[in-house]
Amino acid sequence: MAQEGIGTGLLVVELASVLAGPSVGQFFAELGATVIKVENLKTKGDVTRRWKLPSEAAFQDVSAYFASANWGKKSIAVDLSLPEGKEIAYALLDKADVALTSFKPGDAEKLRMDFATLSARNHRLLYGAITGYGSQVSRAGYDAVLQAEAGFMYLNGEPGGPPVKMPVALIDLLAAHQLKEGLLAALWNREKTNKGQYVEVSLVRAAIASLANQATNYLVAGEEPQRMGSEHPNIAPYGTVFTTADQKEVVLAVGDDRQFTNLCKVLGKPEIALDPQFATNKARVQNRGALNTLLRNQIALQNRNLFLTALQEQQVPAGAVHTIPEALAMPQAQEQLVQDAATGLRGLRQVAFKDLEQEQLNLLPPPGLGQHTQQILQEWAGLSAAKVQKLTQEGVVL
Structure with missing residues (x-):
C-alpha cells in the first residue's frame, strides 16, 4: 500500500527554480503531495543543476545544490515558448491545486503563465509567487543582494571588520517559509470559499520582516544596531x-x-x-x-x-561550536536526513515539525532533467505514447 500524508491528493506544479520556490515544492512533496517540476528545456532546466563543487562529476545533472530542495518531485522538461509546450503546461495547471512560480517580473505575463490567465482556466488554483521586490518592480532579486540591502550583511561580522554574508541563502529560505505559510492559509480559505488565490512573497519583505529585535532596537529604542560578531545587543553573555583548555x-x-x-x-x-x-x-x-x-x-x-x-x-x-559534519551527526539531526537506497544519495528534509500520528514519507530522489516527462504526459496530460514521442522528436519536450 502506498504511503499517504496530510498532503496526499494535492497536485503541485512547480514553475520555480533555484532555492526559495523549490523549497516550498519539496515541503509539499514531504507532506504527500504530487509535485511536478516543470523545467525550461531551452535553458537545460533549473540552473542549480549546474551549480557544482569541484568534487562533483561534470556529467551528472543532479548537483548537491539542486539536491537541497528537490527531493520527492517528478521532472518534466518543456519548451514553454512553443504553443505545444504551453498546452502541456496548461493541461497540468488546469488540474493543479497549487502553482509555484519565481518568474522575473513580466515573464509570467509574456509566457501566459500569470495568475489571471491560469485562474481563468482553474478557479481553484492557488498561485504562489516568489518575487525580488514585488510584482510591480522589474528588478530581479538575488539573495546576496537582499542580505546586503536588508541590513543582514551590515550586522554580520566582527566589530571593525567588513560586512559578511550569511553562508546559506538566508533570505531565500525566509521567503520560502513565508510562502509555505501563505499557501497553507490559502488552502484553508479555499475550503470555505472554493476559490483560488494569488499569494505573493517578495524577498525584500521577507527579509525586513525577519529583522526582529534588531529592527525594534532602532524603532522603539532609537539605537542603530551595529556589527557585534556573535554577541547579542540586549543580553550578555x-x-x-x-x-576551552583543549582548544575547542x-x-x-x-x-x-x-x-x-x-x-x-x-x-x-x-x-x-x-x-x-x-x-x-x-x-x-x-x-x-x-x-x-x-x-x-x-x-x-x-x-x-x-x-x-x-x-x-x-x-x-x-x-x-560544531562543524557541519558534527551537526549532522547529532542524534536530533537524524530524522531530518533522507537517503535514496538505490543510489546512496543523501539529503535534508524540509519539514521539521513532528506529526505523532504519521511516519515520515519515503521520498523519491531529486529527479534528472525530464526524467518523468513521458510518465507525466501520459498520466496527467492524457497524451498517447505516440504523441509524446512526436513532441520529443520536435523538441517540445525532453
Whole structure:
C-alpha cells in the first residue's frame, strides 16, 4: 500500500527554480503531495543543476545544490515558448491545486503563465509567487543582494571588520517559509470559499520582516544596531564564543541572572555573580568587555565536554561550536536526513515539525532533467505514447 500524508491528493506544479520556490515544492512533496517540476528545456532546466563543487562529476545533472530542495518531485522538461509546450503546461495547471512560480517580473505575463490567465482556466488554483521586490518592480532579486540591502550583511561580522554574508541563502529560505505559510492559509480559505488565490512573497519583505529585535532596537529604542560578531545587543553573555583548555569552542546563551549565577558556580567563581558590575543583565551589557575578559580566562581552564556537561546539569544554556559534519551527526539531526537506497544519495528534509500520528514519507530522489516527462504526459496530460514521442522528436519536450 502506498504511503499517504496530510498532503496526499494535492497536485503541485512547480514553475520555480533555484532555492526559495523549490523549497516550498519539496515541503509539499514531504507532506504527500504530487509535485511536478516543470523545467525550461531551452535553458537545460533549473540552473542549480549546474551549480557544482569541484568534487562533483561534470556529467551528472543532479548537483548537491539542486539536491537541497528537490527531493520527492517528478521532472518534466518543456519548451514553454512553443504553443505545444504551453498546452502541456496548461493541461497540468488546469488540474493543479497549487502553482509555484519565481518568474522575473513580466515573464509570467509574456509566457501566459500569470495568475489571471491560469485562474481563468482553474478557479481553484492557488498561485504562489516568489518575487525580488514585488510584482510591480522589474528588478530581479538575488539573495546576496537582499542580505546586503536588508541590513543582514551590515550586522554580520566582527566589530571593525567588513560586512559578511550569511553562508546559506538566508533570505531565500525566509521567503520560502513565508510562502509555505501563505499557501497553507490559502488552502484553508479555499475550503470555505472554493476559490483560488494569488499569494505573493517578495524577498525584500521577507527579509525586513525577519529583522526582529534588531529592527525594534532602532524603532522603539532609537539605537542603530551595529556589527557585534556573535554577541547579542540586549543580553550578555549571549552568543559569545569562548575557547576551552583543549582548544575547542563553546557558545554561551545566558538569558537571565539565575543562569549567570549558575555559570559562575560551575566556573568555581561564585563571587563574579555578586559583583555589581555583573549582578544584573543590564550591568553585564554595560560592562560587556570586562565580563568577557573574566569569562575568557576562566573558560580557558576548562575541558569542553566536562564543562558543557556541568552547565547542562545546572540548566545553563551552552553548546559546542560544531562543524557541519558534527551537526549532522547529532542524534536530533537524524530524522531530518533522507537517503535514496538505490543510489546512496543523501539529503535534508524540509519539514521539521513532528506529526505523532504519521511516519515520515519515503521520498523519491531529486529527479534528472525530464526524467518523468513521458510518465507525466501520459498520466496527467492524457497524451498517447505516440504523441509524446512526436513532441520529443520536435523538441517540445525532453
